[in-house]
Amino acid sequence: MKLGKAVQINIGVSDLEKSLAFYMQLGFQQIDESTEPFPWARLTDGQNLVLLNQDGNIYIGLVYFSKDAARRITRLEGKGFEFVQRREQDGQLFMAIFVGPGGLVVGLINHDPAEMPEPSGLPKSRCGTFGEFAISVDDFQSAAEFWGELGFTNLHESHDPYPWGILSDEMMVLGLHQTGENGEFAFSGPAITYFARDMADRIAGLKQDGITFANEMPDENGLVNNATLRGPDGELFFLFEGEI
Numbered sequence: 001m002k003l004g005k006a007v008q009i010n011i012g013v014s015d016l017e018k019s020l021a022f023y024m025q026l027g028f029q030q031i032d033e034s035t036e037p038f039p040w041a042r043l044t045d046g047q048n049l050v051l052l053n054q055d056g057n058i059y060i061g062l063v064y065f066s067k068d069a070a071r072r073i074t075r076l077e078g079k080g081f082e083f084v085q086r087r088e089q090d091g092q093l094f095m096a097i098f099v100g101p102g103g104l105v106v107g108l109i110n111h112d113p114a115e116m117p118e119p120s121g122l123p124k125s126r127c128g129t130f131g132e133f134a135i136s137v138d139d140f141q142s143a144a145e146f147w148g149e150l151g152f153t154n155l156h157e158s159h160d161p162y163p164w165g166i167l168s169d170e171m172m173v174l175g176l177h178q179t180g181e182n183g184e185f186a187f188s189g190p191a192i193t194y195f196a197r198d199m200a201d202r203i204a205g206l207k208q209d210g211i212t213f214a215n216e217m218p219d220e221n222g223l224v225n226n227a228t229l230r231g232p233d234g235e236l237f238f239l240f241e242g243e244i
Contacts, residue, residue, distance in 0.1 A: 001075060002151030003106065004064030006113035007171045008042070008049035009133070009192065011235055016041060016054040019232045023052070025209060027126035031117050042117065046124030048172075048192075049117060060190050060235050061105030062133070062172060069095070069110035079149065101143035101176070102135040104190055126206060127237065128196030129244050132166060132175035135190050140164060140178040147174060161185065191228075191236040199241040200225045 013019040016039045023043050024030065028050065033041040039054040051063070066072060070093040073083065083096040089110075097107045123129045137143040140163035144154060147167050152174060157165040162185060163178040175193065179185040196202055200223050207213065214236075217226040225241035 001072065001149075002169050002171075003072065003108055004066040004069065004113065004171075006049075006065045006116045006118075008051050008063055008065075008116070010051045010053060010059070010061055010063045010107070011231070011233070012053050012055060012057040012059040013233050014054070014058060015232065016052055019052050022232050023050070025211065026206070027124060029124055044117070044119045044124070045127065045130060046122045047119050047130040049119060058233050059105055061107065063107040063109055064171075065109050065111045065113045065116055067110065067112050069093070069108045073108055076150075081149075100135075101139075101146050102137040102190075104135050123194075125194075126202055127239055128194035128199060128202060130173075131193045131195045131240070131244050132173045133190055134175040134177060134187070134193045134238060136179055136187055137176050138178070140176050143176045143178075147176070187228075187236065189234070189236050191238045193238040193240065195240050195242040195244055197241065197243055199239055203227050203239060 020030070020041050028043040028045050031042045031044055041052050043050045043052065073093060073096045077083065081098060083098050085097040086093060087095045093110065095107055095109045097105060099105055144165055144167065148154070151169045152167040155166045155168055162180065162183065165176050167174045167176065179187065203213070203224050211229070213227040214230045215228040216224045218224045227239050229237040229239060231237070
């Protein structure tokens, strides 16, 4: 059973104006905005919808939309899934939130997906091509089984350099990474991950425009082909050399 018919990445921010400027500098395109019920702006990198919320909370997670979210929530509860928050609107269940492996926050909202903007599917940001929404998990196999129950299909699996895999529900791509808490490849929090063959040039261009990277990974010749980036509220981006 899939979680919905459309999905977006939701990011709670402390200063919408500051965050919006950051994402625009990365080449994201703004779609719409409002101040109700709190200041927010919806953006796209061409492949994903990203909603910046100044709602008093700092977080990054996924939100799925469908016209029958209440039915999906009830069915998931019947299968043993636990929701940590529920909210009603006009006397009906409107939204519910669960926490998946690795602490990923996922919301199901009762909203017509046909009313959601639809990305073109073509990469438009300066970061490259979206590859995965990467999550650090304690146990890859159990995490893969969890998401399999929610309509995700295993696209790739490996145990080098640690157990990891790529899963998709045809709307979002998840990367599950069993890196260990203190290992060489450990990371904290979901990471929006991009790939490009010319990533070294992209990273250099972003640095030239004042973007500061949290970590740079130069090759043997000193060329920075891979780097990590933090947004204004700590949200994590991986920029890697390569192709999807």
